[in-house]
Amino acid sequence: MSTDHTQQDPAVRALTELMTVLDTCMTELQGARSRAEKLLDERQTGRAWLDIVTAESRPLVVEQISSVMASLASAGGAWRREQAHALAAEQVSINRIAAMFGVTRQRISALLRERARGAPA
Template structure:
């Protein structure tokens, strides 16, 4: 399988992976803080605070807000990496069917990923 013109796409895939790694590290920190916050809320409830008292005085970001934002962020970073990786594989002359097998998704899903990438790159 050729390497030729895929080098810049490989770099984009590497950059997307680096961004995903940074996002994962940030996620670990944020989820650790959310877990500590959850412990505080549990303790308040066990000491007799009402749910209204707990919810109305919880400091932002709320535990659920943190979880929602982390999932959204990881989804976006993961999708970008998958697109860039699929494009890099295609530039190495890997078939769409084989990329689907490697990613454990349908051939149609790979086609959609690659079409989205091509549309984004057009002027």
């Protein structure tokens, strides 16, 4: 595959974006884990949960986790949609794509329609 073609490939762009999001999420999760350890240490000293949580700086650990999950869902959905479209463009059957993804053929059909409309997964 040539470099020009690769740069124009929507699946490559989606995968590249997913990798960027994964890197960011790993950093955020490492920070959340470190903060969670501190919360656990505070709890083990006998502090009340209300005191611990109200003293925690924002974003809260739970907010960080929710943010990471939303980012992964968005980037992962875009990658799945573009990957399904790329496979279909290579004449891979919907049934085979569904088997590879571990979903129903109806879900793959929906992914292909969503991608055609430009809608999020």
